[in-house]
Amino acid sequence: MTVAEELAPSKVPEINTVTISMLKSALKSGWSDFMAYPLFGLFFGGVYMLGGLLIWWVTRATGETYWVVILGFGFPLIGPFLAVGLYEISRCRERGEKPTWACLLGMAYRQKNRQFPSIIVVIVLIFMFWAFVGHMIFAVFLGLSAMTNVMSSLDVFLTPNGMTMLAVGTAAGAALAGLIYAITVMGLPLLLDRELDFVTAMIVSFQTVLQNLPVMLLWGGFIIVMLAIGMLPYFLGLLVVLPVLGHASWHLYRQALSPEEE
DSSP states (O other): OOHHHHTSOOOOOOBOOOOHHHHHHHHHHHHHHHHHSHHHHHHHHHHHHHHHHHHHHHHHHHSOTHHHHHHHHHGGGGHHHHHHHHHHHHHHHHTTOOOOHHHHHHHHHHGGGSSHHHHHHHHHHHHHHHHHHHHHHHHHHHHHHHHTTTTTOGGGGGSHHHHHHHHHHHHHHHHHHHHHHHHHTTHHHHHHHSOOOHHHHHHHHHHHHHHTHHHHHHHHHHHHHHHHHHTTTTTTTHHHHHHHHHHHHHHHHHHHBOOOOO
């Protein structure tokens, strides 16, 4: 395939009806991909795990432990970024190819001239915005003096201000997490697989979620629960949870959107 052919614009895919049986099939295929190439999965899961440990260490070292709560809510937002390598592994396996480190690293390099960097910027900006909003919510309801002690004085969350802060923070975090889920659950694999602009990819992803809202909410809730379980203890569970979910997300994308015409 020539460069011109590879970069030829793709048609906007049609959205299929997503069913619970598709979710089950995607998870089964995701597990199969992980077991076929576990070292790749463990690598990407390990990067995510080390990132979580780094956040924990920095917040403890600086003494500003309130950031653990803020970043703990926002940390899963960057999961889709790391899942890209897992998408490529699943795509290679679909084609009957054997994924290699050179293939994966080369794939990441090739994305620099496509639309991928733009959607990654959107993800990073949302994460940074959440960190700012979370900090402001803490400051408004608990005050700076309480913020420096939340890990040693957890009873502060049981006060009226503390409970209000948790409610507002959870609502804000859920809204941003829902937004990034809606624009990336299909947007990221779509940009990897086809040549579309990142705005179109996000719109298609958002429409897929809206048109299949109950099932896609179930899928999003499942991802949240599994990531939360995987973050305990010390993020070790993410070594398996993240790669399986990443592979499964690729297979769900394949079922949710119509295939590209040859």
